[in-house]
Amino acid sequence: xxxxxxxxxxxxxxxxxxxxxxxxxxxxxxxxxxxxxxxxxxxxxxxxxxxxxxxxxxxxxxxxxxxxxxxxxxxxxxxxxxxxxxxxxxxxxxxxxxxxxxxxxxxxxxxxxxxxxxxxxxxxxxxxxxxxxxxxxxxxxxxxxxxxxxxxxxxxxxxxxxxxxxxxxxxxxxxxxxxxxxxxxxxxxxxxxxxxxxxxxxxxxxxxxxxxxxxxxxxxxxxxxxxxxxxxxxxxxxxxxxxxxxxxxxxxxxxxxxxxxxxxxxxxxxxxxxxxxxxxxxxxxxxxxxxxxxxxxxxxxxxxxxxxxxxxxxxxxxxxxxxxxxxxxxxxxxxxxxxxxxxxxxxxxxxxxxxxxxxxxxxxxxxxxxxxxxxxxxxxxxxxxxxxxxxxxxxxxxxxxxxx
Amino acid sequence: xxxxxxxxxxxxxxxxxxxxxxxxxxxxxxxxxxxxxxxxxxxxxxxxxxxxxxxxxxxxxxxxxxxxxxxxxxxxxxxxxxxxxxxxxxxxxxxxxxxxxxxxxxxxxxxxxxxxxxxxxxxxxxxxxxxxxxxxxxxxxxxxxxxxxxxxxxxxxxxxxxxxxxxxxxxxxxxxxxxxxxxxxxxxxxxxxxxxxxxxxxxxxxxxxxxxxxxxxxxxxxxxxxxxxxxxxxxxxxxxxxxxxxxxxxxxxxxxxxxxxxxxxxxxxxxxxxxxxxxxxxxxxxxxxxxxxxxxxxxxxxxxxxxxxxxxxxxxxxxxxxxxxxxxxxxxxxxxxxxxxxxxxxxxxxxxxxxxxxxxxxxxxxxxxxxxxxxxxxxxxxxxxxxxxxxxxxxxxxxxxxxx
Numbered sequence: 080x081x082x083x084x085x086x087x088x089x090x091x092x093x094x095x096x097x098x099x100x101x102x103x104x105x106x107x108x109x110x111x112x113x114x115x116x117x118x119x120x121x122x123x124x125x126x127x128x129x130x131x132x133x134x135x136x137x138x139x140x141x142x143x144x145x146x147x148x149x150x151x152x153x154x155x156x157x158x159x160x161x162x163x164x165x166x167x168x169x170x171x172x173x174x175x176x177x178x179x180x181x182x183x184x185x186x187x188x189x190x191x192x193x194x195x196x197x198x199x200x201x202x203x204x205x206x207x208x209x210x211x212x213x214x215x216x217x218x219x220x221x222x223x224x225x226x227x228x229x230x231x232x233x234x235x236x237x238x239x240x241x242x243x244x245x246x247x248x249x250x251x252x253x254x255x256x257x258x259x260x261x262x263x264x265x266x267x268x269x270x271x272x273x274x275x276x277x278x279x280x281x282x283x284x285x286x287x288x289x290x291x292x293x294x295x296x297x298x299x300x301x302x303x304x305x306x307x308x309x310x311x312x313x314x315x316x317x318x319x320x321x322x323x324x325x326x327x328x329x330x331x332x333x334x335x336x337x338x339x340x341x342x343x344x345x346x347x348x349x350x351x352x353x354x355x356x357x358x359x360x361x362x363x364x365x366x367x368x369x370x371x372x373x374x375x376x377x378x379x380x381x382x383x384x385x386x387x388x389x390x391x392x393x394x395x396x397x398x399x400x401x402x403x404x405x406x407x408x409x410x411x412x413x414x415x416x417x418x419x420x421x422x423x424x425x426x427x428x429x430x431x432x433x434x435x436x437x438x439x440x441x442x443x444x445x446x447x448x449x450x451x452x453x454x455x456x457x458x459x460x461x462x463x464x465x466x467x468x469x470x471x472x473x474x475x476x477x478x479x480x481x482x483x
Numbered sequence: 484x485x486x487x488x489x490x491x492x493x494x495x496x497x498x499x500x501x502x503x504x505x506x507x508x509x510x511x512x513x514x515x516x517x518x519x520x521x522x523x524x525x526x527x528x529x530x531x532x533x534x535x536x537x538x539x540x541x542x543x544x545x546x547x548x549x550x551x552x553x554x555x556x557x558x559x560x561x562x563x564x565x566x567x568x569x570x571x572x573x574x575x576x577x578x579x580x581x582x583x584x585x586x587x588x589x590x591x592x593x594x595x596x597x598x599x600x601x602x603x604x605x606x607x608x609x610x611x612x613x614x615x616x617x618x619x620x621x622x623x624x625x626x627x628x629x630x631x632x633x634x635x636x637x638x639x640x641x642x643x644x645x646x647x648x649x650x651x652x653x654x655x656x657x658x659x660x661x662x663x664x665x666x667x668x669x670x671x672x673x674x675x676x677x678x679x680x681x682x683x684x685x686x687x688x689x690x691x692x693x694x695x696x697x698x699x700x701x702x703x704x705x706x707x708x709x710x711x712x713x714x715x716x717x718x719x720x721x722x723x724x725x726x727x728x729x730x731x732x733x734x735x736x737x738x739x740x741x742x743x744x745x746x747x748x749x750x751x752x753x754x755x756x757x758x759x760x761x762x763x764x765x766x767x768x769x770x771x772x773x774x775x776x777x778x779x780x781x782x783x784x785x786x787x788x789x790x791x792x793x794x795x796x797x798x799x800x801x802x803x804x805x806x807x808x809x810x811x812x813x814x815x816x817x818x819x820x821x822x823x824x825x826x827x828x829x830x831x832x833x834x835x836x837x838x839x840x841x842x843x844x845x846x847x848x849x850x851x852x853x854x855x856x857x858x859x860x861x862x863x864x865x866x867x868x869x870x871x872x873x874x875x876x877x878x879x880x881x882x883x884x885x886x887x
Contacts, residue, residue, distance in 0.1 A: 080740075082684075083652060083686060084743065085594055085596045085599075085618075086596050087596070088743055088746065093745075093749060115547060115548055116547075118543045118546050118547045119543075121542060121546045123538055123539055123542035124539055126538050126542075126546070127534070127536075127538035127539035128535070130534035130535055130538050131531045131532070131534055131535035132531075134527055134531035135527055135528055135531035138522055138527035138530075138531075139522045142522050142525045142527060142726040142729070143520075143522045143727050143728055144519055145728065177581050177730075178753060180752045181751065181752040188489065188491060188492065188617065189487075189491075189492045190487050190488065192489045192491070195489075209749065209750040210750045210751070212750070213592065213750040213751075214489075280486075282487060322546040323546065323757075324544075324545050324546040324548065324549065324757035324758040324761075325756055326581075326754070326755070326758075335484045336484075339492055342492065342495055342496070343495065343617065345610075345613065346610070346614045346616070346617040347584070347585065347588045347617075348581050348582050348585040348588065348730065349582060350730070352581075352728060352729055352730045352759055353727075353728035354726065354729045354730075355758055355759065357728075358534075358758075
């Protein structure tokens with residue numbers, strides 16, 4: 080079997096989180112491990128009506144192949160939504176993709192040769208790293224701060240890569256409520272990272288799947304709005320706000336870059352489902368997205384508040400034990416004292432029927448052993464509080480080992 | 484811009500047929516060029532009801548992420564359909580993909596390194612060649628006969644490749660009503676090609692998107708049913724029988740090979756749309772597929788009959804002018820006398836408001852200049868007859884140039 084495999088395939092692993100999740104499926108376990116959105120936050124009744132209408136009355140389009148670029152009406156609805164955030168988008172600047180994950184795949188397909196360098200966060204989204212590995216990219220990690228990627232270190236790393244003669248291709252960054260940490264890139268850094276990309280002639284891949292899930296704090300314009308030289312590609316998705324199952328996302332960028340993605344997509348799957356695009360377009364045209372998002376935000380905000388409040392109450396006090404306070408998205412990130420091992424905490428937490436993802440999984444190097452990702456997306460506030468109590472007790476015990 | 488591109492991207496072109504199609508969009512043109520199925524053959528009302536029900540009442544699954552392997556209920560429905568054709572399939576042997584085109588992409592991802600050899604038909608499906616090129620494969624073409632690929636030449640080519648030291652990875656073959664020629668691989672050749680793959684240790688990628696569109700002739704079991712050594716992967720799709728817009732296909736094969744595709748798919752798009760999988764599963768569970776296919780077959784059979792009948796009547800008589808008589812699928816393939824140029828016929832046909840695809844587009848080498856692909860899928864029988872009359876007249880004129 081192995082003899083048939085491409086180098087690429089030998090280089091690509093399955094998601095390690097999948098293995099973690101296996102342990103957390105028992106019903107008595109309160110799991111902060113998963114990262115799925117709450118299906119109750121999706122407008123299922125409205126989508127059901129849109130689906131019936133579009134499939135029955137518009138079958139000539141909604142059941143037929145479409146263009147690789149995507150259904151025009153769907154793209155126009157997305158443009159109309161994104162324009163509200165300062166993005167200037169024409170039809171030539173937007174392609175519908177079968178999820179943002181596919182957009183990451185297409186970006187790699189278009190731009191990455193084996194050995195090319197991608198700069199990414201430390202930690203970063205695991206699915207992106209899997210895609211990068213599948214294209215045999217060389218992933219260079221850049222630590223995150225409270226206001227996002229450390230741009231001083233980014234520039235240093237870029238220079239180091241230049242000196243080795245390797246080809247840096249793009250910076251992969253999740254600017255809003257990053258998975259896994261929940262941190263958001265500051266406005267100043269959004270401007271600065273574009274300058275850095277210009278200076279060193281790199282593309283920026285701005286991946287913002289949680290864009291619509293901001294439930295507090297001040298809105299920050301996408302990195303692409305600061306782009307003057309046509310080098311920023313923005314990926315955003317409906318998977319967290321309308322439906323994950325429809326697998327609908329859009330990629331926005333300069334026409335030349337988008338055209339390359341179209342060429343790669345044609346060879347990859349011809350087109351994104353016209354059925355789901357027409358359903359989403361119909362729903363977006365006939366419903367108030369911001370009203371819908373208000374409800375969705377209330378749900379996630381309450382859950383975040385419950386988690387932060389209970390952490391404050393029950394986690395042991397220590398300068399070395401810190402966590403992020405996200406303004407959106409689905410995750411809180413905990414940094415334990417340096418000497419602590421989140422894998423060992425994970426084992427002990429499981430015994431107490433509470434679970435999370437040990438943070439080292441999200442690192443492209445061997446750091447992060449003392450970190451944990453907690454998701455508040457799927458649980459009730461009562462479950463969140465109970466789970467945090469249990470987890471706090473486990474950490475407390477580990478932090479101050481009984482000396483007798 | 485070019486400096487950012489991967490070698491792969493530089494190696495991948497857009498579909499040339501797209502350019503052909505541009506010329507054929509005017510309403511007065513009778514076009515045999517396209518290859519789309521007729522949306523009226525899809526069960527739109529039933530799918531609309533399935534969609535409403537699944538999205539409204541099963542939103543926790545139909546709007547949520549699913550496993551990379553695909554929705555179990557959908558895969559079981561597909562197993563149940565395919566079992567009727569002699570295929571033995573367990574859940575571990577089947578993965579849902581976002582169209583068969585994606586399955587081709589995943590197969591390449593898993594098995595093709597730059598320079599690896601893929602053996603394919605001469606001519607063959609253009610979308611496959613695009614995918615192969617995107618993975619920098621070396622495509623080696625093998626001529627087709629009336630009963631499918633010439634296996635004597637296939638074996639000769641395999642030996643030649645072995646001698647050059649290159650790595651042959653798989654044989655790509657479309658056994659049923661092949662796009663573009665409409666020819667079907669004989670039973671004897673189905674058995675024989677498996678023997679050849681065993682002898683030379685190759686994988687067979689059996690791509691049969693028109694599997695469900697057999698409207699005449701004797702059913703032939705898939706190549707995979709002759710596989711004893713776990714080396715055949717079968718791709719089939721709902722795009723021609725239930726809906727192209729849902730982008731639903733399945734890949735069936737030995738568990739070890741399927742597992743590699745699952746790994747690659749996870750990094751590519753996480754999972755196929757659960758929304759469309761649940762819609763299709765619901766429709767398949769509550770409707771009679773074979774009854775539906777009877778109607779669909781009647782439609783395509785009538786169109787094929789009209790086209791063949793009119794060709795017989797109006798195409799000039801010549802031993803060097805031949806065409807295929809497909810038992811299914813959407814295409815008839817015309818071979819003109821050796822010295823004729825289908826591109827020149829195409830230009831003259833356009834002047835008479837009739838269009839087709841010049842056949843050389845489907846060749847991985849420079850052959851096929853005297854061939855044409857005609858599709859009967861989208862037109863009424865009246866339009867087909869009128870178009871064939873016009874085309875016959877153009878060919879007649881070219882075949883016997885006026886000497887005065």
